[in-house]
Amino acid sequence: FDTAVGIATEAIDRLHTTAESHMRTLVVEVMGRHSGWIALHAGVAGGANVILIPERPFDIDQVCAWVRHRFEFHYAPIVVTAEGAVPKEGQMILKDRSLDEYGHVRLSGIGDWLAREISQRTGTDARTTVLGHVQRGGTPSxxxxxxxxxxxxxxxxxxxxxxxxxxxxxxxxxxxxxxLPGAEAKTRTVDPALYDEFGVFFG
Known part of the structure; x- marks a missing residue:
């Protein structure tokens, strides 16, 4: 976990420079399946302007309002999203419906969907970076x-x-x-109160 957060944070740090030089929104999709721990930790550490996690369905209109607000200050926003984040409508955004070797739905696609929606709704350019398996390799912390x-x-x-x-x-x-019986039964999710602590940084 610590290594994955470090890699994601470094990527966000690097993307700030690109976002500023082109004045566009950059959406960073990180791993985590149905838990937002990596997105929350890396997003806060990397100074993201919006962090979206599976535990809190998001309002796309609110996301776009935060993006517009950042552009008002001539600042290019960074949106960090967990791969399992979903809009309030509740529809999971997936590239496909195929299953992995464990029978789990392959999560990915929310970043591309967000970038398209942000571009269409705000009239500004938005691009996606999907970190994917880059987070799982390399030198451990x-x-x-x-x-x-x-x-x-x-x-x-x-x-x-x-x-x-x-x-x-x-x-x-x-x-x-x-x-062991029961240790794997429940996904450890982000406490909503912890997520709310960082809401002051959004937008």
Whole structure:
């Protein structure tokens, strides 16, 4: 997670320069499926003007109003969207309806749709950058290396103790054992109150 956020943040930082030089909106689509954690963290860290997450269906008219507001100050906006973000109408924006090897719908396409809508509704140019699998590769951050090392140490201890049917997880700064049945049952989503904290930066 930390590595993916770092890569996405660096991409947003670079895109600010391009957006300013061409005075256009740049929509950055990041991974995360049905959780907006990467979009929220990278969007805030990268100084995005709009952040869209799956947990909060968005109003396209409001998004365009934020974009127009930024242009009033001669500032090119950056819109960061999670791949699973949806408009308030509730229709998922997908390139296709095919499934991956795990039976999940392939998410992607919201960035292209947003760029088209922003261009049509505001009369300004908008382009999309889809980070996709670029976020999943490369050199891990120091935090992720440190965390992987701790997970490995504690996993070996769990085997030694015969604690089968559990997984190791980070809780605060502690590594804990979590029962496997149920650990994967619920998607950990962004708390709406946390998302609302950053609303002051939108537009």
């Amino acid at each position: 120091a935090f992720d290396r440190w965390l992987a090392t701790r997970f490995g140490l504690h996993a070996v201890d769990a085997v030694k103790d015969g604690a089968f049917g559990t997984m190791v997880a980070l809780s605060g700064t502690r590594i804990v054992r979590v029962p």
